[in-house]
Amino acid sequence: MKKFVLYIAMSIDGYIAKHDDDISWLSIVEREGEDYGYHDFIQSVDTVILGRKTYTKVMSMTDEFPHKHKKTYILSRTPKANEGNIEYYNGNIAALLEKIRKENTMQGIVFCDGGADIVQQCLQTHLFDTIIISIIPILLGGGIRLFSSEYPLQRMELVRSATFPSGLVQVWYKKYEE
Amino acid sequence: MKKFVLYIAMSIDGYIAKHDDDISWLSIVEREGEDYGYHDFIQSVDTVILGRKTYTKVMSMTDEFPHKHKKTYILSRTPKANEGNIEYYNGNIAALLEKIRKENTMQGIVFCDGGADIVQQCLQTHLFDTIIISIIPILLGGGIRLFSSEYPLQRMELVRSATFPSGLVQVWYKKYEE
Numbered sequence: 001m002k003k004f005v006l007y008i009a010m011s012i013d014g015y016i017a018k019h020d021d022d023i024s025w026l027s028i029v030e031r032e033g034e035d036y037g038y039h040d041f042i043q044s045v046d047t048v049i050l051g052r053k054t055y056t057k058v059m060s061m062t063d064e065f066p067h068k069h070k071k072t073y074i075l076s077r078t079p080k081a082n083e084g085n086i087e088y089y090n091g092n093i094a095a096l097l098e099k100i101r102k103e104n105t106m107q108g109i110v111f112c113d114g115g116a117d118i119v120q121q122c123l124q125t126h127l128f129d130t131i132i133i134s135i136i137p138i139l140l141g142g143g144i145r146l147f148s149s150e151y152p153l154q155r156m157e158l159v160r161s162a163t164f165p166s167g168l169v170q171v172w173y174k175k176y177e178e
Numbered sequence: 179m180k181k182f183v184l185y186i187a188m189s190i191d192g193y194i195a196k197h198d199d200d201i202s203w204l205s206i207v208e209r210e211g212e213d214y215g216y217h218d219f220i221q222s223v224d225t226v227i228l229g230r231k232t233y234t235k236v237m238s239m240t241d242e243f244p245h246k247h248k249k250t251y252i253l254s255r256t257p258k259a260n261e262g263n264i265e266y267y268n269g270n271i272a273a274l275l276e277k278i279r280k281e282n283t284m285q286g287i288v289f290c291d292g293g294a295d296i297v298q299q300c301l302q303t304h305l306f307d308t309i310i311i312s313i314i315p316i317l318l319g320g321g322i323r324l325f326s327s328e329y330p331l332q333r334m335e336l337v338r339s340a341t342f343p344s345g346l347v348q349v350w351y352k353k354y355e356e
Contacts, residue, residue, distance in 0.1 A: 012311070012334060012351065013325035014192040028333060123317065133190070137336050137351060139301065142328040147191035150320040155206060156190060158315050158345030167336030169349055173190065173315060 002101050004110045004127055006119060007041055008146060009134040015143035016116060021057060029136055029166040036134055036168060045070060046108025047100055049093070052076035054115040067113075071104070075118055093121050120149040130174045131156065137167035180279050182227075182288045182305055184297060185219055186324060187312040193321035194294060199235060207314055207344040214312055214346060223248060224286025225278055227271070230254035232293040245291075249282070253296055271299050298327040308352045309334065315345035 009026060010016050017023050029036075048067045050058075055074050059065065065072070065086070073089045073096060074080075080088045089096055100110055112122060122128055133146075156173035163169050187204060188194050195201050207214075226245045228236075233252050237243065243250070243264070251267045251274060252258075258266045267274055278288055290300060300306055311324075334351035341347050 012309070012349075025331075123319070131190070135349065137334045137354070139325070139329070139332040139334060141301070141331050147317070151317070153203070153319050154317040156315045156317060156345070158341070158347065161339070161341045161347050163336070163339045167334070167351075169336065169339050169347070171190075171313070171347055173345075176315070 002047070002104065002106070002108065002110050003129040004097055004112065004122075005045075005130040005132065006112045006122070006128045007038075007132045008114060008119075009136055010146045011136050011138050011140040011143075013139050013141065014146050015140040016114065016146045018140060018143040021144070025138055025140065026136060028138060029134075029164070029168045031164075031166050034164065034166070036164060036170060037162070041109075041132070042067075042111070044109050045111040046106060047104065047110040048072040048113055049096065049110060049118070050074060050113035051115045051118040052078070052088075054113060054118070057115075067111075071100075073100075093118070094125055094127060097127060116144050116146060116148055119146060120151070123147070123149065123151040123154075126152070126154050126175070128175075130159070130172065132170065132172050135169045135171065137169075180225070180282065180284070180286065180288050181307040182275055182290065182300075183223075183308040183310065184290045184300070184306050185216075185310045186292060186297075187314055188324045189314050189316050189318040189321075191317050191319065192324050193318040194292065194324045196318060196321040199322070203316055203318065204314060206316060207312075207342070207346045209342075209344050212342065212344070214342060214348060215340070219287075219310070220245075220289070222287050223289040224284060225282065225288040226250040226291055227274065227288060227296070228252060228291035229293045229296040230256070230266075232291060232296070235293075245289075249278075251278075271296070272303055272305060275305060294322050294324060294326055297324060298329070301325070301327065301329040301332075304330070304332050304353070306353075308337070308350065310348065310350050313347045313349065315347075
């Protein structure tokens with residue numbers, strides 16, 4: 001079954017952006033030739049799910065959608081016509097995942113690219129098979145939380161962790177099996 | 179100068195206890211002969227600061243205060259008579275730290291044992307020299323947050339990290355110096 005993976009960066013205190021969506025603080029871990037495994041991860045992805053606001057934010061920072069060669073679902077309450085590999089989706093994420101898994105039985109990963117609202121919906125029903133968090137060595141002191149909502153307790157299993165010279169710590173968790 | 183250190187466990191999603199103060203979920207990382215460096219850490223401590231509610235919680239779980247051989251300050255709005263090494267303190271934590279550092283110039287560490295309210299006060303004015311967090315492999319989905327308040331941004335420096343077979347990841351940060 002295709003894995004649904006959250007791959008995201010947060011501050012020590014659990015924020016993914018400042019209140020004004022600013023993510024420039026991520027630059028404190030920018031190092032020449034170090035992408036923290038992002039290239040390898042994204043190579044294994046064939047489907048991307050992200051929220052409309054996150055998509056708009058990404059497109060405000062770049063000319064070309066970085067995942068244009070992958071099937072992409074933009075979760076939006078406002079339906080729009082498909083554009084290339086991009087499909088707008090207005091509905092339940094669990095149902096979308098089921099559809100993706102039925103239509104595409106390849107080994108590739110389904111990547112949840114945020115934002116926070118989408119993450120909360122996925123946590124509600126324990127949709128993520130794997131959660132990969134890059135912890136940035138900063139206390140933001142406020143902003144948009146990665147874990148903002150209430151949802152049922154879920155035990156996880158640490159798959160791996162990696163520490164980088166910049167101080168970034170990356171932790172990989174998968175669903176815990178009894 | 180005596181270091182002021184926060185040493186605490188939290189869930190992946192940043193909670194130190196459930197809403198009802200329950201911390202029984204910490205038991206998922208209990209392993210025979212593994213204390214995650216606690217003994218070594220506590221050996222280096224000569225002064226403990228904790229909140230009155232946390233103290234009451236600790237005493238509800240044990241007959242004897244675990245830090246009774248160390249100088250202990252209980253932060254409380256209700257003054258009480260000193261008991262052995264325990265002194266009640268009603269005031270500013272920064273001022274208390276200054277007093278401790280003036281009176282006790284030994285190498286020992288000042289340990290902040292929580293709870294969350296005390297942590298927030300310390301974060302407001304960047305009081306912690308070192309923050310040691312043990313990340314427990316569980317998503318609690320709600321409860322008492324380690325980082326609940328707003329405070330000024332503070333860049334930190336990763337000093338070390340350790341990963342244990344139980345899935346606990348321990349991260350050590352100190353104040354970042356430009």
